[in-house]
Amino acid sequence: MYNTKDKILNASIRLFNEYGVASVRLQQIADETGISVGNLAYHYKNKEAILSSVYDRIFNEFSEILSKYLQNPSFLDFDVQVSAYFNFFEDYQFYISDLFSKEHAVPEIKLKWQQFMNKMILQINRRIDFYVSQGDLRPEPSKDTYLIVSEAMWMSIVFWIPQQTMRNKPISEKRYKEALWSHLKPYFTQKGNAQFSDVILPILVK
Structure with missing residues (x-):
């Protein structure tokens, strides 16, 4: 209650x-x-006190999502985390304009966002390294390729919903996930393709 x-x-x-x-x-x-x-x-x-409490909730939820990391070695682990990101960014769509405001009402919030965003990119990059070690992704084809992929995936996670809204395009968890997985699919090994077909595709076609 x-x-x-x-x-x-x-x-x-x-x-x-x-x-x-x-x-x-x-x-x-x-x-x-x-x-x-x-x-x-x-x-x-005042409103600043409300905003601080709103962000306490937001950052607690975000920390919980980040904690759901490599709890099992399959692609399903990432897919579950992507679902959590979709729900989070759909619930808190105001973050985008607030994040990029020049003078934030609570400057500490902007710094906290920056810390979380950097942690996200690092976590995605480490996940890619893990999938390489598992034989699900090909070894990095050239220096920094997977860092670039990590940053592109981060951008999709964070900005996919607002850019769809801006373009008056439909927003769904299925399309969100397809956008995220599309960054990794070109680097799948035969083993990775098989796992994607067996584990992820059945979720996406529901």
Whole structure:
């Protein structure tokens, strides 16, 4: 059961997604929550306090996704993590404009995002190295090829939903996953192709 603080945060996230963080006012949040501004101020003294709590939730969820890393050696491990990323970035679509704002209301948040993004790229690169060691991906064809692939995959994970929205294209988990796997497929070995066909394709065609 949600308490008032949870309701305020949920209302704030809905408004941030619709209007962007900078455009949302406390009165809007109070109205969306169904409480008075005075009651809202009792729980959060200003919008910055609300934003900090929203990001506490976001970063906790993001840390949980990053922790779901190589829990088993198959491609399914990555596919499960990609599903979690899709749900996360769909739930918090306001992050994109907030992340690139020149003057963030809470500068520590921008620094935290940068740390998470760097960790994501490093984790993807290590995952690729692991799949190479397992014989699922070919050895790196030339220096830094897989670093470039890692960065391209990161861009797809983070920016696929907003670019689809911008182009008025359909958003679905299936298409999101297809975009991610397309970065790795050119480097599959015979073993990797077989595993993809046996494990991942049945998920994608559901």
